[in-house]
Amino acid sequence: MVLTLYGFPFSTCTKRVAVVLHEKKVPFKYVNIDLATGEHKKPEVLEKQPFGQVPYIEDDGFVLYESRAIARYIATKYAGQGTAGLVPPPTDIQASAKLDQALSIEVANYDVYAAKAIYEGVIKKKFYGAADEAAAKAAIDSLSPKLDVYEKILLKQKYLAGDELTIVDLFHLPTGTLLPFLGLDTLDNAAMPNVARWWTELQERQAWLAIKDDIASVETY
Template identity: 50%
Template sequence: MVLKIYGFNMSTCTRLVALICKEKEIPYELVTINLAKREQKNPEYLKIQPFGQIPYIDDDGFILYESRAIARYLIKKYTNQGTTGLVPTDPKKEALFEQAASIEVSHFNPHAGPLMFEKLFKVRGGGTTDEVKAAEHLKNLEAKLDVYEIILGKQKYLAGDEVTLADLQHLPYGSMLSLAKHGDVIEKRTNVARWWKDISNRPAWLAVKDGA
């Protein structure tokens, strides 16, 4: 049975899962959940994903939600298939990966996500950007990327000199910065720009960046 991803082709979390499928050469079927009709809040959907969010996967009857958890599961299940090393197994390398993954969750996503909500998602939904909130998130993101610049001046990727899931997790929201006219936060930082050019030009990302 082919892996099924229940999500929406342009959602950040759905594209992360699709990205990992491409990296690991895993065939998948996207089962579209219509967010405009709030299908993710239907009682039948909530029985499977109680938070009413996307995506979740059905891997031959095994149900899993939360995109980062799904990504790790697929990487570990298909260890020797496709791109290897996305979640290292050596204890020290794994610890550095966990550190890098925590950096994305704690320092990048909390500012990039809300910034994109204010500048893009809110407007697309017919709302108006709260410029004060947007400016605050941009300021905080700039400060975090200053630290990224230091880290990436010492190594190629966030966990060392090999690409990991921690780097790839940045792609869905990071790719939207230029759409919100904030691409300069990456481009003006030499080491961040070099890292971003590298990960954003991976064939797996190019295959899903415009839709899972």
Template identity: 45%
Template sequence: MVLKYYASSHLSGGGGIVALVLVEKQILFEHVRVDMAAKEHKTPEFLAMHPFGQVPVIDDDGFILYESRAICRYLADKYADQGTPGLFPKDLKERALVEQAASVEFADFYPALLKVLVAKMQRDVPADQQAAVDKALAEFTKTLQVYEGILGKQKFLAGDQVTLADIFHLIYAPLLAENGVDIMTSTGPNVARWWNELISRPAWVKLKAEGIQSTV
């Protein structure tokens, strides 16, 4: 049975990184498009797969899994011997370094990033919005300065090879440039080099240009 990948048609959020791992690992899959506007993710059938009614979800021959980071780990582990190597290494110490960097993304990078996006995307445009944006950017810059130091010693966050820890940053960070914030390429040369390399990966560029397509 071909793996079924339930997600919207847009390359964004958690669905985007799962699509990227599917392509990087050369996994055959059927993209089952979920119409969020029509609330297909809130139907009883979908809620039976994901009790919170969110995307993405995969069905791998009857094994149902949700939450994008968990899905990426599962796919990279199961298909370790095909496609891009080393996304989730088998070696205990190498994997620990990936988990360390992934934990930093979730606990440090993402919360600081979210504050910037929330401040920047306020629809009612409060009088002190710019002050809120500046404060959030200052906090986020501190996080990126730590990244600058790490990436000055190695190519990627867990070593000299791209891993899931790097890919996880593509969940929300692309929204910064879309909202006129160029902090990912202006904080320092090491972060800029790393970020440009991530967003220039052929699989990501192809997905951005063509959208998510079934490979069966």
């Protein structure tokens, strides 16, 4: 049975999973959970995702939530198809450790600030009428010195976990592409040529272009 992705089109977390499904050329059925009407807090959703959030997947009866865990599951299960190397083989202990390191970097040094900025500056404006521009700016101000460190890392290696593209690079796309809506060239910045090089390449990936504006079921590749 085809894998089912439950999500919401404007959800950055749903896009984090959808881009990996496309990279790995995994056909999937997309089911919309309407966050705007509170569908994510209904008992049938809470049974699958106890925090009442999206995304989650069902794969032959196997239910999984948390976008990063889902992405890793997909990249591992479908290692032999689509884009190669998004996760290293578990037997490569050092590459796996470097991926874990980069995954922690993304959560602790990037997403905590980028997601906050997007929530305060973009989501609040779109769904609740008014942005909190001061809170968005504070989050961006906290993100900036972290990106200076990204620049140092990306000067030495092509991607965040080493010289191979992995899932963690893709994880930056859903929030990073919304930062310009806050009037910021945070990631595409001449003062950070290696971040800009990395970021430009990521944004041009076919898998991202396929889902950036809309997520739809895919029957076959």
